Amino acid sequence: MSVLALILGASMLREDSTRLQSAMPKVPENLPRWLNSRGADHLFYKAAPYNWAINRIPAFAQDMYATGVGHAMAYEALVTGKKGELESKTFATIDYVLKNPPSKPIDEAAVSPRFVQKYGYLEKVFDWAHTLHFQTIDVFTHPGWSDAQKEAEIERLWTFYSAEPYAISGLPMNMEYLDSFPYSGAFRQNYPKVNGLFWGYHWLQTVNYDMLFRVPTADQRPQYSLIGQRYHENELYKTDRDFMPMTAEMSPRFARRFPQIANAFDNLHMLHDNVNDILAQSNLSEADKATQVKVAIYRVLASTHKGEEPGEGEEKTLHDHRFPDGMPGMGMMIGSDENTMYMSGMGWMDMSECAHCSISLPEEGPWGATVSAEGWTMTVRCIMCARDMAAETPGRAIIRAATEDENRLLVMISDEEGNWSSNIKGIVFLEVFGEHPNCSVWSRAFTSRSAFEKFVGTVPELKGAKALSLEEWSKLNHATPDTYTKIDRPNPYRKGGAK
Amino acid sequence: MKYTAVVTVAGILCVQLASGSDHNNIDKERPLRFDDAYSIAYRSFEFQSGFRLDTFNRNKPVYNFRSELQYGFAKNKDFSIGLEPFISSESGKLIGNILELSYFEGVSREIGNNPAFGYRIDAGIPISGGTGTEFRVRGILTKTLGHYDKIHLNIDHYNSTSTAIGQRSMRMGAILGYSNPIGYPKAFDQTLLAELGIEQGLATGSGYNTWVGLGLRRQVSATAVLDVGLQFDLRRTEPEPRSPVRLTVGYSTSF
Numbered sequence: 001m002s003v004l005a006l007i008l009g010a011s012m013l014r015e016d017s018t019r020l021q022s023a024m025p026k027v028p029e030n031l032p033r034w035l036n037s038r039g040a041d042h043l044f045y046k047a048a049p050y051n052w053a054i055n056r057i058p059a060f061a062q063d064m065y066a067t068g069v070g071h072a073m074a075y076e077a078l079v080t081g082k083k084g085e086l087e088s089k090t091f092a093t094i095d096y097v098l099k100n101p102p103s104k105p106i107d108e109a110a111v112s113p114r115f116v117q118k119y120g121y122l123e124k125v126f127d128w129a130h131t132l133h134f135q136t137i138d139v140f141t142h143p144g145w146s147d148a149q150k151e152a153e154i155e156r157l158w159t160f161y162s163a164e165p166y167a168i169s170g171l172p173m174n175m176e177y178l179d180s181f182p183y184s185g186a187f188r189q190n191y192p193k194v195n196g197l198f199w200g201y202h203w204l205q206t207v208n209y210d211m212l213f214r215v216p217t218a219d220q221r222p223q224y225s226l227i228g229q230r231y232h233e234n235e236l237y238k239t240d241r242d243f244m245p246m247t248a249e250m251s252p253r254f255a256r257r258f259p260q261i262a263n264a265f266d267n268l269h270m271l272h273d274n275v276n277d278i279l280a281q282s283n284l285s286e287a288d289k290a291t292q293v294k295v296a297i298y299r300v301l302a303s304t305h306k307g308e309e310p311g312e313g314e315e316k317t318l319h320d321h322r323f324p325d326g327m328p329g330m331g332m333m334i335g336s337d338e339n340t341m342y343m344s345g346m347g348w349m350d351m352s353e354c355a356h357c358s359i360s361l362p363e364e365g366p367w368g369a370t371v372s373a374e375g376w377t378m379t380v381r382c383i384m385c386a387r388d389m390a391a392e393t394p395g396r397a398i399i400r401a402a403t404e405d406e407n408r409l410l411v412m413i414s415d416e417e418g419n420w421s422s423n424i425k426g427i428v429f430l431e432v433f434g435e436h437p438n439c440s441v442w443s444r445a446f447t448s449r450s451a452f453e454k455f456v457g458t459v460p461e462l463k464g465a466k467a468l469s470l471e472e473w474s475k476l477n478h479a480t481p482d483t484y485t486k487i488d489r490p491n492p493y494r495k496g497g498a499k
Numbered sequence: 500m501k502y503t504a505v506v507t508v509a510g511i512l513c514v515q516l517a518s519g520s521d522h523n524n525i526d527k528e529r530p531l532r533f534d535d536a537y538s539i540a541y542r543s544f545e546f547q548s549g550f551r552l553d554t555f556n557r558n559k560p561v562y563n564f565r566s567e568l569q570y571g572f573a574k575n576k577d578f579s580i581g582l583e584p585f586i587s588s589e590s591g592k593l594i595g596n597i598l599e600l601s602y603f604e605g606v607s608r609e610i611g612n613n614p615a616f617g618y619r620i621d622a623g624i625p626i627s628g629g630t631g632t633e634f635r636v637r638g639i640l641t642k643t644l645g646h647y648d649k650i651h652l653n654i655d656h657y658n659s660t661s662t663a664i665g666q667r668s669m670r671m672g673a674i675l676g677y678s679n680p681i682g683y684p685k686a687f688d689q690t691l692l693a694e695l696g697i698e699q700g701l702a703t704g705s706g707y708n709t710w711v712g713l714g715l716r717r718q719v720s721a722t723a724v725l726d727v728g729l730q731f732d733l734r735r736t737e738p739e740p741r742s743p744v745r746l747t748v749g750y751s752t753s754f
Contacts, residue, residue: 038606038607038608038610039574039575039605039606039607039608040537040538040575040605040608040615041541041574041575042537042538042539042540042541042571042574042575043540043541043542043574044539044540044541044542044543044571044753047542047544047754051721051722052720052721052722055721069684069687073684080646093684096684096685097684100685102686102687102688103688104687104688104718104720104721105721106687106688107521107523109523110523110647110680110687111647111683111687113609113643113646113647113649114643114646116608116609117609117610117611117643118611120608120609120610
């Protein structure tokens, strides 16, 4: 990218007068005392039988380990006077590691000793949140437990995590506010390739949860062949994202079930962005950078928001904990309101509606499906919408859909030609095309023919309906439904509303 | 022989464990004698076991098997309990066994130009092959040297409650340790170690014992580290037996 293009891109992103512009933050009076603690304060993860189960999916585990190296190397370059090498030498070194990932977890502090000398308090926050990342993944990849046991353990992990002073808030936070400071955006503007890597890591760290959540362990690894390929070929090298990937965008099923954790990950990733931006500043002294890093930590700590509730708070402030309808696991984004938000690469979306037919999503499950393709994941009302939405998208896709058995999630993966494979042998489908508001009745998946017949027998309108095999069902296509409503508004991240 | 065994056991007494199963986290005797200034993580358990072969100039080799359990009972603090039996290669019999109790505290991490500082207090209680208790207080400084490599200065003070005639009841020692992770950016799973040590001999009025060591710690899984080390006595005061080569192999795992 040329210097001119960089400057133009920067001005497009930052000179939009409609965006919130906050003043340089001042040091709050109630800064936690531990920020000045001299101890290393290393914490061990919760002892449990599932620890390191992530290694059951070796390629995924290794990619996750490599993200730690990538974070650490970039930070080390930022604090050792090597900013000028970030986009060249440092990028190349990180890229080498990402392409040749370590087979065992790495100690980020060992890879970034100078960074930790300066910002040891920040490392405590990162380390503890990364531990939550890994342990939640370990729970889901552990083969010995039921989904109910896993979800109960995830709740316990959240409690365990939240008990430490370094814990990040699980409340939704206003991302526009958190990204509105004088330094905000500097890193992504000046170091787009390395920022792309950071946001690529965050894509991987958030997209994996729907890959794992309520998915039998045997069906997790096949999905990663697609997700890992996408990560290495596209997501790591994207420099045109408008904003960092959000957990609810990448793993909506998980984010609805565990909104606190989804929010904590987003707040963590925003802290990464804030720190990147602060360290990228040339006009801040070392002392000012340290101060601003502490203030950035303070903003997202759970202790800062103690007693506050999701859905409440003054608009576009530090304590704005509102969230879009239907998605408690995500804070408000730039330009968003209770109903709509702008998703980079997808445009304006209403997260309470089916992404394919625009009919409201039911409040209760089990129902519906998600479609993952081209790096995004969308929630749809029925499996027909999932199939037809995937068909509209080039490349491979994953559908995760409810069946009549709430303990058996259907996972289907398509090849480049749109041929689907299923994790449930003998899966049959019901599809008697009708009105979309009722699609969750006439478009369904069943784990067996007997389950299909049992359901059809309870709905008189479906009398005589044929059970479709995967092959028969795959050939159907009803295209974009008439009910679909595209929200046609400009991109709030770009000056002039470039789309 | 008995006196030699006692001296041998006493000479190797200052042996205990530290830190977590992370190849970057330097543990005393895993495989060299120095510590870094960091405790194991809060709430973690660490089990370490090792084998050491001491070759002596004028005596048969002695085998040593160490086992120790550590617990990070608070932030930056751990406690450990261990057993260290010595077996004669000549007779195949136990010639000494020591129960070790240790407390470690990491006082401060490395901040700016200030080194990390920690200390440990150890008590070695002979179960067999000796009398009295030997205490050791060790102060530890760890500082990043170039970029990834670090130096670790250990200053030791020994105090024995019961000593044979002609032996010191108090001694001093120091070890300068060096660690450097090797393989970046192609590998992140091993650390090279080296040390130069000096300590007062056991006998009253004797000079200083000195040694050098070279070791490697290798991460073999997410929770386990394998270590191997060689130490060479440069000088050993009489009547302590000089060990031209000391081989150490160990395994540590955290849970």
